Amino acid sequence: MKLSAGMTDSNQRYGKFHVDISGATSAAHILKIIRNHDGVSRAELSRITGLSRSTISQHVDTLQKMGLVCESGTAKSTGGRKARLLQFKKDGGYVISIDLGATSLSVALCGLEAEPVAVDMRDFDVAASPCETINRAQRIASELMESAGVDQSQIRGVGMGVPGPIEFNSGTLVGPAILRGWNRYPIADALQSRFGCPAYVDNDANVMALGELWAGAGKGVEDFIFVKVGTGIGAGIVCGGQLYRGADGCAGDIGHVAVDYSDVMCACGNTGCLEALAAGAAIARRAERAAVEGTSQILAGLMKEHGQLTAKDIGLAALKGDPVSAEIIRDSGRLIGMVIAKAITFFNPSLVIIGGGVSKTGDLLLASIRESVYRRSLPLATRNLLVQSSTLDDSAGIIGAAVLVLEELFSPNRIAQVIADSS
Ligand SMILES: [Zn+2]
Structure with a gap:
């Protein structure tokens, strides 16, 4: 078989x-x-x-x-x-894992149990070309290997999570809303030739779901959804203890589900997408408007101080009791919860894990997502349902990218190839 x-x-x-x-x-x-x-x-x-x-x-x-x-x-x-x-x-080698976000590039050297040995996180500009980014990741990986005393021959593979729809078998982004210059670029092939070892690429939310399944809140859970709320919104689906990618690799791309008939444009070209109305950029846009219009003195002060606002600022303002910020976060959570409730109706998971940069704004977002999910789902679907925050935080992507490599390296296909090569 x-x-x-x-x-x-x-x-x-x-x-x-x-x-x-x-x-x-x-x-x-x-x-x-x-x-x-x-x-x-x-x-x-x-x-x-x-x-x-x-x-x-x-x-x-x-x-x-x-x-x-x-x-x-x-x-x-x-x-x-x-x-x-x-x-x-366990000491039979290492893997390199790369977690690319819309604003950050993390590179790690991991052991064969996906445990990070050394990690380096840098800022990332989405305008950077794929070639430039892969070369940069390789340089960072070389530095990590050198400081850990690890030789190139000990590296068994490289795994990467990228924000956008990935065609898994070819390792390419197809029609990305964020990394537009990366469309159809052969990321896996380029990584393989630059790093000189097998390379695997998947969508960032899928990779983070693998991380949660291996070492986080999803450990031992057969059916769960991991939802990343950051610059964009996406989900990774674990079904029967395995990552479910769907027919073409884009299962769980919930950021582009329409939640509103307004004319708010999404980076994908459509209007009314969840991502356009509830992700980090949408939260910041609403907060900046409130700061300019003077409806929130705290936000106006933070904007004067930082020049612009981020989801983190709004979380901070909400914690200080700013009602406008609290309302913005609640609205975002309500919309995200609405879409998660639809996914629950289709899939009936026992756990929903919320992660990504925006999820760190505080408990208000999680509370609002929960309220929306429980209100809009059937009682049977929520009877045993848990909705919780990621326990891995920034490590989910790094660990998940290592798991991605290990799953492929230890797969029947790969072992068959090794047997064929040695016979
Ligand atoms: Zn969209």
Whole structure:
């Protein structure tokens, strides 16, 4: 059975094996079991998978040659004989993760459990070309590797999250509203040639959802939605414990759902989009108008001080008791909640995680989203529903981009390729 990128392996999900599965799928499944155990013997692997001892040994050999599995310690087997234990080789390499936002570029060196070893966050100008940005990310990565004493040969892959609709299989942005100069640019190919290792690119909200699934509020949750509220608005959907990308890769792009019939233009070219009315820029625009018109003295003061206003300023003003700022944030939360309620009706998740820069404006936004979600969803859909803030904060994108690489590197496709290359 050959799996394409993004496809769900039902055998992996349900932990059952059939006799007709390919060697690579078996090897990938065995690797997953070893990664989830702190030491497991070949006999245990045989019992868990139902595969013969000789098949297990053959796959373990492949995984050892790939530098992903090592023997570590012994345990008593049922016959009283000492059995050698297999462990995931955590120090078997590193990955580079890149989290690109509309205003920031974060680059990290991560271990094989997606844990950030070194992180560097810089400002980013959306006018920068893709080539310029990739070269800059590579320079930052080189600095991080040098200071951590990591060699290029230890880098197994590079992963990147970008704000916009990504065609996952080709690693390109298609019709982005923010990074307009990046349309159809082969980001994954350019990363692969610049970094000299396999490269994978996905939408920023998808990548952050992967981060939450691996190490954040979504850990162990089968069905959840991660909503990023920043300069734009987007969502990543986790269904049955796997990221769901949809037919073309843009599932969850909720920022462009129409919420209003006004003539407010969105960067995508349409009018009345959620993003145009409730994201960071819309919040700042309303606040600046209030400052100029003199309806909020606090906002007028902050604007005089900073020259312009950001969502963070409005959050601060609301915390100080400014009713105008509180109203702007509540309106934004109400609209976001309306769209999330629609997504809940379609998908019935047990958790909604709110993250992204604007979500840091304070509890008022989350409270307003919650109120709107609970008011507009069916009682059965909200009976076990939690709506909470991200627990990973700025790390969700970095960890998620590393998970993106690891999922692909440890996939049956990739293992099949390694087996084919070595035979
Ligand atoms: Zn739009």
